[in-house]
Amino acid sequence: MAHQKQEVRDRILLTADRLFQEQGFNETGINQIINEAKIAKASLYYHFKSKEELCVAYLEQRNRIWNEAFYEFLKNKTNKVLAAFDFLIDRNLADDFKGCSFLNMLSETSPEKKQIYDLIQSHKSGLLLFFEYELNDKELAYVIYSLFENAIIESKLYRSQDPIYRLKKYAQKLLER
Amino acid sequence: MAHQKQEVRDRILLTADRLFQEQGFNETGINQIINEAKIAKASLYYHFKSKEELCVAYLEQRNRIWNEAFYEFLKNKTNKVLAAFDFLIDRNLADDFKGCSFLNMLSETSPEKKQIYDLIQSHKSGLLLFFEYELNDKELAYVIYSLFENAIIESKLYRSQDPIYRLKKYAQKLLER
């Protein structure tokens, strides 16, 4: 096998990752991806047999990247639950308030695409699991998780970090009981 | 002015409303709308000068329809805050778990479309205002509002009413303090 194989495949995925986040899935065409990744169209279809398959690979990669960054960020934090909210602030600065890639995809796809729904579900389940693990209280975890999710959405909608600060504070109060 | 004017305009909006919800905005073409509404393309562009303008009218109408149904549902309920969660269950049954039209649009548009962002913001602000009015406690209202929002999203993602029941129960506990 050519040693460039991974390189080209990765370049496709990295470019798709960036464009899907910046513009959304349906607003990003195959042609734009191959132009910006500087690869031939035939090379894309050599690695992915359809745009949907590329979408699946994208979500898998996104889940990996997000989790790595998330747990890396929380590494040296004492209160990881509250620190999770700070992570959102960093992300908004990095991606200009594009919001959650998985929720964005959820709005751009349909339940018939089972593989895609599954990946979104498993990303969100993993996140909820984190809160459950940290809090040892499933009910409280689900509430904090909801605040966390809404913090992402509201900060995207208003293009402001304020909702995050505010919801973090409310989360803190709930933890203090 | 022809008395049919409103009729045709309404038929366009009603059809767009149904299709945008069923399939999403970007997945719905102008041609499908005019076919299903049984009107001429020129008639659509007579009433709306672009698809984006149709989008704006759609969101305005959706906000009206949603609020009417919402407050009608809550009319005879004693605990309106908790009843709001029951409203979500009804809506999921009616629209087959399509989720929130405004959040769906949020994922399909960009902040440059200011008018659209504004309409989404004002819909969500109105909803938050409802909770604030009912609860007389801005902090609690924002928390319940977050549970409500996440109830919509999770029930869509898992195509299940369970998240709503669960989050309603947690909301109830928060109210009881």
Next chain:
DNA sequence: ATTTATTCAGACAAGTCTGTATGTATTATT
């Protein structure tokens, strides 16, 4: 050295998209 895997460039198919243009027919207002 030969086979196999990978990448390239780009034409092409077959369809979609939004929006415009044309001309006519119907309806309402004055």
Next chain:
DNA sequence: AATAATACATACAGACTTGTCTGAATAAAT
């Protein structure tokens, strides 16, 4: 009855979409 508003059908422009195909070039594996 004359004028203006509305609605019609439909062709068309021009750009876009995903995906296929061809044929050659390069690189790796055997």
